[in-house]
Amino acid sequence: MYMKLCNVFKIIITMAFSLAFSSNVFAEEKQAVGSSSDLAQQLEQLKSQVLQLNRELFILEEDLLFPASTQVALFVSVDTGQFFAIDSVEVKINDKDVAGFLYTKRQREALEQGGIQKLYLGNLKIGQYQLTAIFTGVDSEGRMVKRAAEYQFEKDDEALMIELKVVDNTKTYRSQVVVEEWVL
Amino acid sequence: MRIKENFTVLVTLLLLLLSSQVTPAYSQNDLNDESEKIGQSDESKVVIKTDLQDKHYRQALYFYFQDDQSQALSQVEQSKAKLTTLDSRSALFEAGLQLSVGLLQQAKTTLVNFDSLLTTEKQSGKRSEQSAKAGELRLIALLSLSNQYLSHGDTSQARDTLARIESVSSTYYQEYHVLNQLAYWPDNSSVLIAKPAAQANASSPYIQLNEALRLIELSEYDLAITALTTIKITTWHQEQDNFWKRLFLDEASFSSRSDEKEMAVLQGQAIQDYAQLLLAQIYISQERYDLAFSELKVFPEQSPYAESALFLFAFASQQVDQYEIAFNLLNLLYKKYPYSQLSWQSTELMAQQVSEQLSLAQGVSAYQTVESFFLQRQQDLAQFSTAFDYSSNLLDFSPSKQLSSEHQLTQQSHHTPGQTRDYLPQSVWLQQALYDAELASLYQGLSSIDEQTEQLQALSDKTVWLAEIITLNQQRKKNIIAAQETRAKQDVFAQLKDERDRLAELLGQQLANKQGSAFANAEESQWLDRIASSNNALTNIGDKKNTEEYKQRLGRVKGVLSWQLAEQYPQRAWQHKKQLQQLDHAIAGVITQQQQVVKISNTQDSLELSIKKHDQSVQQVKLLLTQLSQLREQLSVKIREKVRLYIDEQGAVLAEHLLSTRQGMAKVLERMAREDKRLSNKLAPSAKLAVPEKVSAIAGAH
Numbered sequence: 111m112y113m114k115l116c117n118v119f120k121i122i123i124t125m126a127f128s129l130a131f132s133s134n135v136f137a138e139e140k141q142a143v144g145s146s147s148d149l150a151q152q153l154e155q156l157k158s159q160v161l162q163l164n165r166e167l168f169i170l171e172e173d174l175l176f177p178a179s180t181q182v183a184l185f186v187s188v189d190t191g192q193f194f195a196i197d198s199v200e201v202k203i204n205d206k207d208v209a210g211f212l213y214t215k216r217q218r219e220a221l222e223q224g225g226i227q228k229l230y231l232g233n234l235k236i237g238q239y240q241l242t243a244i245f246t247g248v249d250s251e252g253r254m255v256k257r258a259a260e261y262q263f264e265k266d267d268e269a270l271m272i273e274l275k276v277v278d279n280t281k282t283y284r285s286q287v288v289v290e291e292w293v294l
Numbered sequence: 295m296r297i298k299e300n301f302t303v304l305v306t307l308l309l310l311l312l313s314s315q316v317t318p319a320y321s322q323n324d325l326n327d328e329s330e331k332i333g334q335s336d337e338s339k340v341v342i343k344t345d346l347q348d349k350h351y352r353q354a355l356y357f358y359f360q361d362d363q364s365q366a367l368s369q370v371e372q373s374k375a376k377l378t379t380l381d382s383r384s385a386l387f388e389a390g391l392q393l394s395v396g397l398l399q400q401a402k403t404t405l406v407n408f409d410s411l412l413t414t415e416k417q418s419g420k421r422s423e424q425s426a427k428a429g430e431l432r433l434i435a436l437l438s439l440s441n442q443y444l445s446h447g448d449t450s451q452a453r454d455t456l457a458r459i460e461s462v463s464s465t466y467y468q469e470y471h472v473l474n475q476l477a478y479w480p481d482n483s484s485v486l487i488a489k490p491a492a493q494a495n496a497s498s499p500y501i502q503l504n505e506a507l508r509l510i511e512l513s514e515y516d517l518a519i520t521a522l523t524t525i526k527i528t529t530w531h532q533e534q535d536n537f538w539k540r541l542f543l544d545e546a547s548f549s550s551r552s553d554e555k556e557m558a559v560l561q562g563q564a565i566q567d568y569a570q571l572l573l574a575q576i577y578i579s580q581e582r583y584d585l586a587f588s589e590l591k592v593f594p595e596q597s598p599y600a601e602s603a604l605f606l607f608a609f610a611s612q613q614v615d616q617y618e619i620a621f622n623l624l625n626l627l628y629k630k631y632p633y634s635q636l637s638w639q640s641t642e643l644m645a646q647q648v649s650e651q652l653s654l655a656q657g658v659s660a661y662q663t664v665e666s667f668f669l670q671r672q673q674d675l676a677q678f679s680t681a682f683d684y685s686s687n688l689l690d691f692s693p694s695k696q697l698s699s700e701h702q703l704t705q706q707s708h709h710t711p712g713q714t715r716d717y718l719p720q721s722v723w724l725q726q727a728l729y730d731a732e733l734a735s736l737y738q739g740l741s742s743i744d745e746q747t748e749q750l751q752a753l754s755d756k757t758v759w760l761a762e763i764i765t766l767n768q769q770r771k772k773n774i775i776a777a778q779e780t781r782a783k784q785d786v787f788a789q790l791k792d793e794r795d796r797l798a799e800l801l802g803q804q805l806a807n808k809q810g811s812a813f814a815n816a817e818e819s820q821w822l823d824r825i826a827s828s829n830n831a832l833t834n835i836g837d838k839k840n841t842e843e844y845k846q847r848l849g850r851v852k853g854v855l856s857w858q859l860a861e862q863y864p865q866r867a868w869q870h871k872k873q874l875q876q877l878d879h880a881i882a883g884v885i886t887q888q889q890q891v892v893k894i895s896n897t898q899d900s901l902e903l904s905i906k907k908h909d910q911s912v913q914q915v916k917l918l919l920t921q922l923s924q925l926r927e928q929l930s931v932k933i934r935e936k937v938r939l940y941i942d943e944q945g946a947v948l949a950e951h952l953l954s955t956r957q958g959m960a961k962v963l964e965r966m967a968r969e970d971k972r973l974s975n976k977l978a979p980s981a982k983l984a985v986p987e988k989v990s991a992i993a994g995a996h
Contacts, residue, residue, distance in 0.1 A: 149736070149739060149925065149929055149932065150735065153739050153925060153929075154396065154400070156743075156925065157395070157396065161367065161397075163750075164753060165372055167756055167757065169372070169375055173900075174767060175763060179890065185349075219359060220356050220359035220360050221356065223355070225355040237883075267886075271344075290344075292344040294343075294346070
């Protein structure tokens with residue numbers, strides 16, 4: 111009985127050890143990898159190929175639908191969201207609605223943590239345009255507020271990337287929308 | 295000279311020409327309006343190249359922070375394709391994401407290349423904010439690589455990798471220490487490891503626990519007890535982690551900070567519980583049952599180790615003659631965990647205890663209960679075995695209700711899960727079988743294959759959509775070429791240019807002559823014509839009549855008109871110059887667009903390349919779908935083998951328990967028979983044959 115008990119202890123220790131460390135670095139997993147490594151490797155290769163195919167199709171799609179000569183992309187980023195918790199955005203180009211987005215809490219937090227969202231990808235002919243962006247959100251005192259920006263830009267035959275940055279201004283305790291055209 | 299009229303006609307023609315140009319955009323959602331508006335942006339731009347590496351990295355972060363690792367990885371891959379190479383920070387991020395989606399081999403390759411990438415960046419003199427953190431990134435890469443080697447059981451490679459670490463910051467010291475412990479297990483690695491750069495917390499619970507386990511393995515129980523006692527009484531705080539630590543070293547991600555805090559509290563408690571359990575185990579192995587008893591007496595009920603602690607506590611209670619507690623615990627254990635091997639052992643212990651502590655008849659009854667319990671388990675196992683054999687899709691076999699509802703929610707919200715969904719069966723047998731790491735990994739592989747298949751179906755749909763786009767583009771290109779040829783034949787553009795040149799020349803002459811009448815409007819021109827004809831008439835009359843008064847009147851009218859024209863001249867000259875400028879601007883726009891059209895007409899190769907790529911992708915999708923289906927079949931076979939093995943093992947254990955229960959019961963019956971015989975011999979010698987008959991009748995029933 112004692113030997114049995116000792117064996118049980120070994121199992122407990124192994125299991126508990128794995129749970130406590132929450133990591134993949136344990137001896138018992140060596141066996142798992144060893145016996146099914148071929149299948150795991152095959153699966154990994156296939157996964158990698160799917161990922162690669164996904165990438166190639168994405169680029170092909172972009173090349174076909176949004177060639178650089180007409181491509182215009184709009185991005186949204188948020189500084190820290192200290193004075194403005196972003197709720198939604200509407201973008202117009204030459205008074206025409208081109209993009210709008212309603213943010214979930216998670217998406218807002220992702221932006222506040224440094225993420226950049228690709229809001230719109232479209233095509234424009236060569237020429238002068240006026241962009242209007244209207245952000246709605248909640249200020250530091252819980253009031254619903256709007257922040258807007260206007261921007262004149264010229265589309266030439268190169269891809270155009272414009273970032274709409276919601277920036278916190280610590281001097282005025284307000285946030286403002288800054289438009290940055292990426293220099294490629 | 296009607297310069298103004300000519301200009302108006304020319305501008306109209308140009309506008310017509312502009313609108314007839316084929317839109318160079320391919321999309322259906324392009325903006326076709328007001329592109330002809332001519333304006334000037336006065337904003338001056340400081341030309342500093344945007345850090346595209348950073349922008350692309352942050353686009354991937356947007357998905358990562360939404361817990362969508364696979365999308366984040368796709369974004370990184372796309373960035374890599376667009377930017378040709380990734381900087382060290384993005385490369386490290388890529389490796390972390392590869393790890394989290396299960397692309398271990400790729401992650402290993404990325405991490406191996408990472409070191410050289412850092413060296414290259416250093417040599418190229420990049421002094422960005424990122425490269426300032428190069429040392430930290432290198433450390434993370436080496437730690438992750440060691441982790442990978444250890445997970446594949448390659449301890450020598452792990453040791454070599456860890457040896458490349460010369461200094462460790464306090465933030466990563468705990469991970470580094472734990473990895474060292476595992477790489478050199480069970481030797482003491484503390485002499486080999488680098489010292490932390492600053493004050494580091496070496497008293498991490500995991501380091502301490504590993505150390506205690508090592509001491510137990512080396513049978514140094516006294517030291518182990520001291521270490522475990524410290525762990526047990528210490529309150530463990532949540533470790534401060536940063537982004538990279540979370541990306542590489544943590545499996546769980548939490549939706550909110552409160553969840554994270556709650557989990558940290560639970561983890562702290564679990565560490566203490568585990569230390570307590572290990573202490574009790576040492577005491578039992580040293581036969582110090584009273585210490586084990588007092589240790590487990592205060593063991594929390596809601597603990598991940600409750601089952602093991604319950605069993606140890608019951609065993610220790612028996613050893614310290616606390617039979618009532620032991621009985622209750624054993625009873626609780628087998629009722630609460632009917633499918634666990636510990637509970638099966640506890641049933642036997644319980645029956646044994648009943649027959650020893652209570653009456654023999656109660657002992658027989660307890661053994662009978664235990665026997666029927668094992669028979670029931672055998673029946674359950676047989677039913678499970680049959681149902682499992684009949685299941686065609688292993689992931690559809692006994693899915694947990696919770697998982698199904700979660701899956702439905704996922705479907706409804708169109709959320710793309712970042713990581714492979716774990717298979718959580720409702721069947722307790724399968725749940726237990728999944729404690730086997732290999733089987734769990736095979737099941738995870740199966741889930742992963744299904745996800746990849748879903749993704750490939752989506753890609754297949756995309757190829758269909760792209761085929762339509764390609765067809766449309768081919769059609770458009772044909773139209774563009776045809777329109778271009780027509781325009782070339784008509785030579786409209788050259789005619790317009792000639793006309794513009796002629797007008798420009800005319801304007802130049804008029805401006806040089808400074809004749810006010812050149813820019814006269816229609817009414818003024820009419821007046822001028824009338825004055826000229828009147829002048830002619832007066833000249834023809836000559837001296838035949840006295841025309842002095844008429845001449846004077848005509849002179850006055852002419853003077854007024856000349857004065858008016860002279861006054862209007864600068865403004866009108868400016869207007870015409872401006873119109874010419876506008877015309878030039880419009881012509882420039884047309885030229886650019888014409889060049890664009892020519893460019894599009896000449897890009898037949900790129901479209902053909904797209905078609906080729908598309909065809910390859912279609913073939914690739916088909917091939918991958920076939921390969922995934924084959925792999926799924928292989929995995930299913932492997933899983934069935936493993937589960938069959940598990941069922942056989944469980945069957946054998948149950949049979950062993952059943953046999954040992956029956957043996958125990960037979961022993962009790964024998965004792966009962968002996969007692970009965972002794973009693974009957976004492977009380978009624980005539981009835982001495984009755985007892986053996988009774989015993990054999992009871993035994994025969996089993």
